Amino acid sequence: GAVVSQHPSRVICKSGTSVKIECRSLDFQATTMFWYRQFPKQSLMLMATSNEGSKATYEQGVEKDKFLINHASLTLSTLTVTSAHPEDSSFYICSARTSGGGGETQYFGPGTRLLVL
């Protein structure tokens, strides 16, 4: 149980285009989903916290107009990188938190590698 999927797993796009990444909890309802960014050989940096049906809460220094987050249902959150530039190239990872027992446990998706040319 507690499986989280991400799509796509890898995407290459041209500078200036927008890219949407989906995060789904497959076998549980996730009231809260988190989006992280990971640079090579570094730890995860929390970008934003997404609660179903409400606006995402962004961490300091993260541009909310550039990284649009939508959490429309209890099983789906999307991250859209708008007008992507090469410096946005990174590994983006989502996680979902169960709403029941053990609620502090987050389950992570496999990640999406974005390369902006």
Added chain:
Amino acid sequence: GNSVTQMEGPVTLSEEAFLTINCTYTATGYPSLFWYVQYPGEGLQLLLKATKADDKGSNKGFEATYRKETTSFHLEKGSVQVSDSAVYFCALAGGTSYGKLTFGQGTILTVHP
């Protein structure tokens, strides 16, 4: 605020060697502690967790004990395998940032045959 400090890597071991990766934390209140593992090209997987002082989390031969007196959560395994090669992250949730995970910097482990 919360913070997690991990032993710097990389750590290189021979198969069947004993593994310790140190982790210490700073938090107010009573956080939950976690170890996550990331295999090459993949996302993070929960390895084990402990939610209160003196709890021992264990999974796949790995163990870590929540030590409140030393604010530590060291990861150990008695005999590592090549398949254990990965990046290991210590993390905490709770304290002043309920629900958000604070990660350590990660420790790269390479196990040679």
